[in-house]
Amino acid sequence: xxxxxxxxxxxxxxxxxxxxxxxxxxxxxxxxxxxxxxxxxxxxxxxxxxxxxxxxxxxxxxxxxxxxxxxxxxxxxxxxxxxxxxxxxxxxxxxxxxxxxxxxxxxxxxxxxxxxxxxxxxxxxxxxxxxxx
Numbered sequence: 005x006x007x008x009x010x011x012x013x014x015x016x017x018x019x020x021x022x023x024x025x026x027x028x029x030x031x032x033x034x035x036x037x038x039x040x041x042x043x044x045x046x047x048x049x050x051x052x053x054x055x056x057x058x059x060x061x062x063x064x065x066x067x068x069x070x071x072x073x074x075x076x077x078x079x080x081x082x083x084x085x086x087x088x089x090x091x092x093x094x095x096x097x098x099x100x101x102x103x104x105x106x107x108x109x110x111x112x113x114x115x116x117x118x119x120x121x122x123x124x125x126x127x128x129x130x131x132x133x134x135x136x137x
Contacts, residue, residue: 039136044119045132071094074093083109083111085109085111086109091108098125
């Protein structure tokens with residue numbers, strides 16, 4: 005009797021563990037990546053507001069940046085290069101931009117040397133997609 009119960013318990017535990025273990029294992033990594041992205045955004049915050057309702061700054065706000073065409077924030081004075089670019093901000097274009105803006109839009113007025121580490125760029129993009137308080 006004890007052996008049958010032990011086997012049944014082991015089977016039940018083995019069936020449930022992957023269901024409960026995976027999301028819990030992924031949550032700290034995602035949370036940590038978002039937290040890193042938020043810390044990295046502090047560099048950006050000197051020039052960019054995260055929300056359209058934020059105070060006007062030297063750069064355009066970044067609310068809804070993912071999926072938006074470059075140079076599309078109304079009332080912001082973009083460089084001619086940015087206005088005429090065909091760039092749409094997605095993960096790939098943001099990654100390239102965050103690595104070296106001048107390589108994506110030659111002639112941009114953005115003065116930013118770039119982020120060398122791919123993990124930093126990825127974390128910042130995670131934050132831009134879904135800013136966390």
